[in-house]
Amino acid sequence: MAPTSTPIKPRPTPFTPKRPLSYVSAFISSTSSIASSSSAATANSTRANVGGTSGNPIKKFQAALSSESRSHRLLSTPKPRPISTSLAPPASPSRSTSSLNASRPKTPGTPGRRSPMPGLGSETNVSRIDPEEVLVDAATVEPGDGDVYIDNIDEALLHGNSSNAGDQDQVFTSANHQTIHIAPSSTSPSSAPAPYNFDKILTGTPNEPISAAMEGYNALIFACGQTASGKTFTLSGDPDEPGIIPRVMRDAFAYIRAMSDWEYLLWCSYLEITNKAIHDLLAAG
Numbered sequence: 001m002a003p004t005s006t007p008i009k010p011r012p013t014p015f016t017p018k019r020p021l022s023y024v025s026a027f028i029s030s031t032s033s034i035a036s037s038s039s040a041a042t043a044n045s046t047r048a049n050v051g052g053t054s055g056n057p058i059k060k061f062q063a064a065l066s067s068e069s070r071s072h073r074l075l076s077t078p079k080p081r082p083i084s085t086s087l088a089p090p091a092s093p094s095r096s097t098s099s100l101n102a103s104r105p106k107t108p109g110t111p112g113r114r115s116p117m118p119g120l121g122s123e124t125n126v127s128r129i130d131p132e133e134v135l136v137d138a139a140t141v142e143p144g145d146g147d148v149y150i151d152n153i154d155e156a157l158l159h160g161n162s163s164n165a166g167d168q169d170q171v172f173t174s175a176n177h178q179t180i181h182i183a184p185s186s187t188s189p190s191s192a193p194a195p196y197n198f199d200k201i202l203t204g205t206p207n208e209p210i211s212a213a214m215e216g217y218n219a220l221i222f223a224c225g226q227t228a229s230g231k232t233f234t235l236s237g238d239p240d241e242p243g244i245i246p247r248v249m250r251d252a253f254a255y256i257r258a259m260s261d262w263e264y265l266l267w268c269s270y271l272e273i274t275n276k277a278i279h280d281l282l283a284a285g
């Protein structure tokens, strides 16, 4: 897929993403699906979070850049711009080559109106932050904590009495700033709610991961769940409730239309991982 917008302003230097994974929705379980796309403005920075389960400390890490990515960044020295949450074109796309810096370039946090973590602004050099200082300690989270308002939670799901409910269904119990607790169904009441860590809840437009990707940063959405927990539905959705993939397509092309003097090249792949085997769902046959 290679959409272009006119008029086209050539980039001052050739720019080719080294890792075509600017936006990934990955659902991993016994069956897993990965959908990814990349924009030509993608810089090679990756952040990833790992949520622990009950009894294990929450780990949050920043993925190391590959040597290829490092050399590319040192040569092109992409200057992170303040992250905007709107789809409006940035005032001045800047890719300065004047300030080579041997240290790791600044990596923006997840774009948003406010940082998802205390002390983390969009211009914060996260390489200088001690991860231990910003981690959410799931052990300190109490059921009922929360200032996060989540709209449209299915009451049936919330109370575990959906007509589709089964022995393995789980029930959302509480959320605080960056942790939700999922309690097992009533069939195993003795099990403690498992905490899951997250940066923030995306409630709709603007599509912040897409905005970040289109502004030159990698964005990653990684979700996992047991069989029939809704991974595929969340990816694809239906005409009434579009999933992540159609929303990404909509917002990516809306962004491109707004950036009429930039040229974008999009890659799209659709992979499924089943029992450790990767399948290209767009391959012929």
Ligand SMILES: Nc1ncnc2c1ncn2[C@@H]1O[C@H](COP(=O)(O)OP(=O)(O)OP(=O)(O)O)[C@@H](O)[C@H]1O
Pocket (backbone or CB within 6 Å): 029, 030, 031, 032, 225, 226, 227, 228, 229, 230, 231, 232, 233, 234
């Ligand atoms: N939010 C939802 N609203 C309505 N139906 C849903 C929702 N989430 C899941 N479903 C339905 O639940 C069933 C299982 O969902 P889905 O296939 O997405 O699960 P999955 O996690 O991808 O399963 P598997 O791991 O087996 O591939 C499907 O029939 C799907 O349409």
